[in-house]
Amino acid sequence: MSDDTRSGDDGGNFDKARRKxxxxxxxxxxxxxxxxxxxxQTFQDAFADFFQTDYRRxxxxxxxxxxxxxxxxxxxxxGVEIDCQNTPPQPGVVYGYAINxxxxxxxRDCVHACVKENNLGRDSQMQYIRVLEMDQGDFNLEHSDHYxxxxxxxxxxxxxxxxxxxxxxxxxCVKACPVQATWMEPDGIxxxxxxxxxxxxxCMAACPYWARHFNWTIPExxxxxxNTNTHYLGNRPRPRGVVEKCHFCIHRTRKGxxxxxxxxxxxxxxxxxxxxxPDSEMRYVLANxxxxxLKEDLGTDPKFWYYND
Amino acid sequence: MSMSRPDYRGVGNKIARTLLVALLFCSALLSAMAQxxxxxxxxxxxxxxxxxxxxxxxxxxxxLFFYPCDQCHESMEPNPAVRPLNAMHDSALEHGRGRxxxxxxxxxxxxxxxxxxxxxxxxxxxxxxxxGGCHAxxxxxxxxGAHGKRVANWQGERTVYNxxxxxxxxxxxxxARAPKxxxxxxxxxxxxxxxxxxxxxxxxSHQNQEDPHEExxxx
Numbered sequence: 001m002s003d004d005t006r007s008g009d010d011g012g013n014f015d016k017a018r019r020k021x022x023x024x025x026x027x028x029x030x031x032x033x034x035x036x037x038x039x040x041q042t043f044q045d046a047f048a049d050f051f052q053t054d055y056r057r058x059x060x061x062x063x064x065x066x067x068x069x070x071x072x073x074x075x076x077x078x079g080v081e082i083d084c085q086n087t088p089p090q091p092g093v094v095y096g097y098a099i100n101x102x103x104x105x106x107x108r109d110c111v112h113a114c115v116k117e118n119n120l121g122r123d124s125q126m127q128y129i130r131v132l133e134m135d136q137g138d139f140n141l142e143h144s145d146h147y148x149x150x151x152x153x154x155x156x157x158x159x160x161x162x163x164x165x166x167x168x169x170x171x172x173c174v175k176a177c178p179v180q181a182t183w184m185e186p187d188g189i190x191x192x193x194x195x196x197x198x199x200x201x202x203c204m205a206a207c208p209y210w211a212r213h214f215n216w217t218i219p220e221x222x223x224x225x226x227n228t229n230t231h232y233l234g235n236r237p238r239p240r241g242v243v244e245k246c247h248f249c250i251h252r253t254r255k256g257x258x259x260x261x262x263x264x265x266x267x268x269x270x271x272x273x274x275x276x277x278p279d280s281e282m283r284y285v286l287a288n289x290x291x292x293x294l295k296e297d298l299g300t301d302p303k304f305w306y307y308n309d
Numbered sequence: 310m311s312m313s314r315p316d317y318r319g320v321g322n323k324i325a326r327t328l329l330v331a332l333l334f335c336s337a338l339l340s341a342m343a344q345x346x347x348x349x350x351x352x353x354x355x356x357x358x359x360x361x362x363x364x365x366x367x368x369x370x371x372x373l374f375f376y377p378c379d380q381c382h383e384s385m386e387p388n389p390a391v392r393p394l395n396a397m398h399d400s401a402l403e404h405g406r407g408r409x410x411x412x413x414x415x416x417x418x419x420x421x422x423x424x425x426x427x428x429x430x431x432x433x434x435x436x437x438x439x440x441g442g443c444h445a446x447x448x449x450x451x452x453x454g455a456h457g458k459r460v461a462n463w464q465g466e467r468t469v470y471n472x473x474x475x476x477x478x479x480x481x482x483x484x485a486r487a488p489k490x491x492x493x494x495x496x497x498x499x500x501x502x503x504x505x506x507x508x509x510x511x512x513x514s515h516q517n518q519e520d521p522h523e524e525x526x527x528x
Binding site: 109149152154267274279284309 | 360362450453454455456457458459460461462463464465470475483485486487488489490491492493494495496500510511
């Protein structure tokens, strides 16, 4: 190599450049070969993923195929066999949520149950629920603190206000989405098609409740902690760079189970049920308690109430 | 004009008064009849709230360390005297601030049962019937689902925690507990605390204010 440069003629310089180019090509090929082809998928799967359309325009067969692809992708990414379903909404059901803030003690059990249930990355900053620590005698959300970390809760002079997606009946996030990747399902849950989302985050700007979150990283989840019960519109493994939110545990609630946050709450402060059923717990709360909603004056009509007793 | 007309006001009053007396008499008669016909013992028994959803309550007896209480109390002489307790049971009853004591809830003769205010025997698994005697509002909310913890599903058959699962009946105050970890602070951001939060309450500025009337009086 040094001999060539010493010769000084044009042919030697050309030779050097050619070798450098070839070496670069070789390294490039080696790097490409080290990564799994098509992102760990077969060529057909990657091809079908690319041409997959909006959830609401897919035929039943196309959705079935998409669910299979999600399952195989999860197997290659996490080494876990998940069950991705497409449970439809129940007829005659619209979900509502209520929180008894005089019962909430600020334990954050709901937050961590949600992280586990929805396969959120353990080291990422994303959490669907925030528990706000509020000062007694003050209802200014700007004065609240969600990073509180005392030795024991509740702290004297404080009370706790959990916030998450309010599942608005007139959701501003849906109006803001330029590609219609988010919408309200017939049972009142505002969902996101993670494969259709372009990650523009307009919905996050439109949401007055801090309920939408952008996933900056592919979630890192230990294989044994992976929740294998998933739903296309809910807690299935998501691609990076899309917006996520609370979906009232769509994979659980559509089968009659409580959302994970309610199941985890040790105080019974969380009430969930069917707003269309006059005998439901939700309707009892609405009829017998003095309820309020956050930022109700914005006209978003949240299906998430708070009450004291 | 008013002078020439006969005054009917007094007549009207008289008629109204007679009617009122007659009405009162009738209602008294009716209520007396009603009292005679209904058996008071049946009318007084609490049989749950009408229209309350059917729920199954999680059993409680398996969790009780000393149950069945007869194990010891069978050989002990029942002593109804109100006295400070010691030995097996926690001597302090931190419930009711001295307005209740053991036999307000526990039956003296049948140790394996609780008792209501009307001295009905109640199983330990149905402790909510005892609690509801005083905490009727809570019991009503619990029956309809606005208070208490429901388990597993929101649809179909509901299962509920008993009152005594969450509230120790001898010391019902909920004790403080450590919270789960706080959310991480966004990468690149620094946690600023005590800026808005911990803001002094609005009345604090009034506390050290001088009374303007004092100045006026001095002048």
